[in-house]
Amino acid sequence: MSVLRPLDRLPGLNTATILLVGTEDALLQQLADSMLKADCTSELKVHLARSLPLPCSVNRPRIDLIVFVVNLHSKHSLQSVEESLCHLDAAFFLGKVAFLATGAGRDSHCSIHRNTVVKLAHTYRSPLLFCDLEIEDFRAAMAQRLVRLLQICAGHVPGVSALNLLSLLRGSENPSPEDL
Amino acid sequence: METQSEEQAVTKPADSGGEGGPPQVAGAQAVRPEDRMTLLLRLRAQTKQQLLEYKSMVDAHEEKTPEQIMQEKQIEAKIEELENEVEEAKTAFEIKKLALDSVLMNNMKQILNLNKLIMKSQQETWDLEEKLLDVRKKRLQLKQASERKLSEIQTEKNKQKDDLDSMENSDKIKTIQQKLETEIQITTVIQHVFQNLILGSKVNWAEDPALKETVLQLEKNLTMI
Numbered sequence: 001m002s003v004l005r006p007l008d009r010l011p012g013l014n015t016a017t018i019l020l021v022g023t024e025d026a027l028l029q030q031l032a033d034s035m036l037k038a039d040c041t042s043e044l045k046v047h048l049a050r051s052l053p054l055p056c057s058v059n060r061p062r063i064d065l066i067v068f069v070v071n072l073h074s075k076h077s078l079q080s081v082e083e084s085l086c087h088l089d090a091a092f093f094l095g096k097v098a099f100l101a102t103g104a105g106r107d108s109h110c111s112i113h114r115n116t117v118v119k120l121a122h123t124y125r126s127p128l129l130f131c132d133l134e135i136e137d138f139r140a141a142m143a144q145r146l147v148r149l150l151q152i153c154a155g156h157v158p159g160v161s162a163l164n165l166l167s168l169l170r171g172s173e174n175p176s177p178e179d180l
Numbered sequence: 181m182e183t184q185s186e187e188q189a190v191t192k193p194a195d196s197g198g199e200g201g202p203p204q205v206a207g208a209q210a211v212r213p214e215d216r217m218t219l220l221l222r223l224r225a226q227t228k229q230q231l232l233e234y235k236s237m238v239d240a241h242e243e244k245t246p247e248q249i250m251q252e253k254q255i256e257a258k259i260e261e262l263e264n265e266v267e268e269a270k271t272a273f274e275i276k277k278l279a280l281d282s283v284l285m286n287n288m289k290q291i292l293n294l295n296k297l298i299m300k301s302q303q304e305t306w307d308l309e310e311k312l313l314d315v316r317k318k319r320l321q322l323k324q325a326s327e328r329k330l331s332e333i334q335t336e337k338n339k340q341k342d343d344l345d346s347m348e349n350s351d352k353i354k355t356i357q358q359k360l361e362t363e364i365q366i367t368t369v370i371q372h373v374f375q376n377l378i379l380g381s382k383v384n385w386a387e388d389p390a391l392k393e394t395v396l397q398l399e400k401n402l403t404m405i
Contacts (some may be wrong), residue, residue: 007237011230014223041222091237125259155230156222162233167266 005080005089006096009062016154017045017061021052021084022069023077027102027133031069034136034143042156043078045149052060052084064154065096069133070117072103072110078117085124096153096160100142100179105132127169364402371398 018035020028025048032046045061054060054122071077081099088097099121104114121128131142153162347353375398378385385391 007234014219014226019198042226125263154226155233156226158225158229159235161229163266164270167270170263 003087003089003150004054004063004091004092006063006094011064011154012043012061014059014155014156015043015045016040016150017047018066018150019047019049019066020069021049021066021081022071022100023050023074023080024040024071024102024133025050027071028069028169031133031139031143031146034139035147038144038147040135040147040151042154043148043150045064052087053110060084064144065098065150066092067100069100070112070120071116072112072117073106075143078112078120079120082120084132093124093126095164095166098146098149099124099128100125100133101128101130102133104130105135122177125166125170127166131161156176367402371400371402374398 011138018046019029021089032048035046036044038044047060049065066088068081069077070081093151099117101114101117103110129145132138133142148166150167151157152160155161212222375395378391378395385395
């Protein structure tokens with residue numbers, strides 16, 4: 001059982017690595033491409049995976065941010081994400097994990113209720129982002145947002161840490177979980 | 181059961197210092213050192229931030245985590261407590277920062293005021309110096325004017341003297357003078373002739389006033405006129 005730890009390796013110089021975990025390969029690939037096209041002063045490395053745990057044989061750099069992509073149209077993606085969450089060290093949830101829910105635009109196809117994902121994000125104290133990854137403009141905007149998030153989590157922005165960002169993001173999201 | 185998942189890695193050297201950047205080759209050589217400097221500064225800021233993160237993690241790990249198994253509700257409550265602590269720490273820090281900033285602001289304001297005063301005084305000094313300079317210039321001009329006037333007077337005097345001298349030396353005057361002299365001599369001779377005539381006639385000229393006057397008139401020395 002290999003558990004992914006956030007700070008077990010030293011960071012690469014001017015490098016930020018993001019890990020996208022999700023069952024929809026096409027969407028992940030498109031999101032990765034959008035992120036690489038985004039404007040960024042640091043070197044970006046995007047790793048894609050269907051689920052955790054990751055194979056140990058690969059020599060990979062320190063992972064700064066993990067984004068779990070849940071497709072609201074398929075229950076399978078939610079299950080796979082929930083299973084992968086067990087393989088993460090608790091220290092990751094201090095701002096280095098984010099949830100991304102896609103497919104909320106087409107309500108008729110949604111098999112997972114929105115609140116399920118909201119609860120999941122609330123349980124793990126991580127920010128939840130909504131985006132329709134199939135639409136290119138939304139995807140580009142979300143890619144830009146993720147790049148900024150990644151820079152902060154990698155420590156490239158002086159004065160803002162991942163934990164700091166977490167509490168900042170939480171402030172705007174707080175009202176909805178309390179309604180549940 | 182472990183699910184071995186596939187993993188793909190996609191990378192991109194997005195930085196200007198990377199080897200794969202074709203735009204850098206063309207003519208941007210002069211900008212390169214600047215880029216390097218900004219890159220170094222950025223890396224420095226990054227490493228500082230990352231060091232701070234690692235240090236805080238080390239500090240966090242020194243705290244003992246409670247190992248006993250708690251109910252989920254209790255865990256939730258504990259988590260909320262910790263989150264509130266974090267928020268409080270943040271707000272306290274912000275307040276401290278604001279307080280310090282206000283002190284700093286005061287100092288800056290004082291410095292600005294002093295600077296304004298200094299600039300005003302310097303301006304006044306400059307104005308006074310200008311006035312002084314003007315006065316000196318005027319004095320110089322007056323001196324020069326008076327010099328000129330005096331030299332003019334001098335030349336005028338010299339001219340007059342020259343004129344006078346030249347007048348005396350002119351030929352016209354010489355001839356007139358000569359004529360005058362001859363006339364005076366002739367008249368003196370005539371005077372002597374008449375004198376001798378009257379004296380030779382042995383007439384008592386003192387009795388006749390008209391004759392007396394004539395004799396006295398003949399005594400007048402004409403060269404003295």
